[in-house]
Each structure stands twice: as C-alpha cells, then as structure tokens.
Amino acid sequence: MGDDAPLVELRELTRRLRAECPWDREQTARTIVPHTVEEAYEVADAALADDPVKLRDELGDLLFQVFFLSLLLEEQGEGDLDDVTRAVHEKLVRRHPHVFGDAEARTPGRVRERWEEIKTEREGRIGVFHDVPESLPALLLARKAQRRAAAVGYDWPDLAGPSEKVREELDELLAELARAGRPGPETEPDRAVEAELGDLLFTVVNLARFVNVDPELALRGATGRFRRRVELAERLAAEAGETWTALGLEEQERWYERAKATMGSRAADR
Incomplete structure (x- = not known):
C-alpha cells in the first residue's frame, strides 16, 4: 500500500461509521462541532505538556x-x-x-504583515475586523480583534503604551469597586464594575499580544499551576496531620506557599 494508505483507510472508516453506527448517522455539523472544539483543546494540552505520545493520539482524534x-x-x-x-x-x-513566488519577507513580522495584505488585496476581505468568528473563546476573540487593528497600523509603538493602559484600567476598576462594593451571592454584578473589568481583561490581552504570549495558553498554564499547588498543599498538610478544609485562610496560605516553594525547587533540580 502507498504512503497515503492510512488516510485512505481512515476515509473509508469514516464512511462506514456514518453508514452503520446509529450515533454517527445522527450527527450534523452543529452537533459534531462541540466535539471538534474539545479535541482541539486536547491537542493543545498534549502539546503544552510536551507529551509526544499523547499529542499523536489527540492529533488522530482531531484528524477524524x-x-x-x-x-x-x-x-x-x-x-x-x-x-x-x-x-x-x-x-x-x-x-x-x-516561498512560492518572488516576494521577500525576511522576518516573521513581515510574513504576518504580508499575510494580512494578501487577505485584503487578493481575497476580498473587507473591513478591519474581517472574518473574526464570534464563537472564539473571549481571550482569543480579543487577541484576534487586536491583531486585526494592529494590521492597519492601530497599535502602540512600544511596550510602555499597553503597560500603562493596564495600570490605567486597573485604577478605574478599583475606583468602581470602592463605590459599588462586593455584591451579595447570586446577584447581578454592578454594570460599571463589569464594564471596567472587561476593559482590564482586554488591555491585559493586548499586553500579552504585544509580548507574543498567547493569553489563552498563559491562563490555562496559570490555572494548572494553581491546581497543582493547592493539591500539593493539601497533601503536605495531611502529612502533618492537618485537614486542609478545616484550616483557616492564613494556615492554608502558609501551606500553599510551602507547596509553591517545593514545586519551584523540584523544577530547579530537573
């Protein structure tokens, strides 16, 4: 069989499942797309974990x-x-x-600029925010919109701009929080607080974009570190004869900092 044999076999398998499996027969694009998104995130997790075996497996699921x-x-x-x-x-x-013609693009930045020019000049994309899907996760939606704006020159000239904007938006949020206070459980947030918090998140995404950090991956990484630290803190407390859930915040924080230091020293040893 030729080199494309596995792809041919997968294509035939897909057709058979569609014809013979009751679940596959009932699927539509609308019902299958949530699974597609889930598989894409699992590919991202495998890549971030630097796990080639898992990445190979998850890529297969996404390919299907x-x-x-x-x-x-x-x-x-x-x-x-x-x-x-x-x-x-x-x-x-x-x-x-x-690559395939006579144009020159010697840097990654120029490649991206040329990419946007081609989409506008040769593919008929109209408007600054052409083809920005609203279904993107909010962090990626913000980054994509910011990239579109930057492609037409609406961007900060240096790091000072987005950095100062984050401070400005944080100050505005804190001012609204001082006015509104903390809402009661299961009540709607203050509209002004919600707007200022959104502005702050948007500026943080812009700062991340400016320093080539994917905000979605950065936040997922931070969440993973938080979970691992809390889980280790709970184990360390248990080894000392203490129950994590029965501890006060100060004691929990003490174990959390110990877990953080322990994980840091383990990373340094690798």
Missing part, C-alpha cells in the same frame, strides 16, 4: 473530526475531503509568495 465534517459537506453536495485539501493547499501557496 476533519474527515467527518468533510463527509458531511460531501453529503450536502458542497464539496468533499479532496476539495478541502485542495483549497487549503491553494490558500497556503497564495499566502506564502515569499
């Missing part, structure tokens, strides 16, 4: 999603996997004239 959604297109008479493949091949060639 591509095959399945392409089959749904075929059933609607709107194209098939071959059309999908040809379209992305043509798009990548078109958007890389510095």
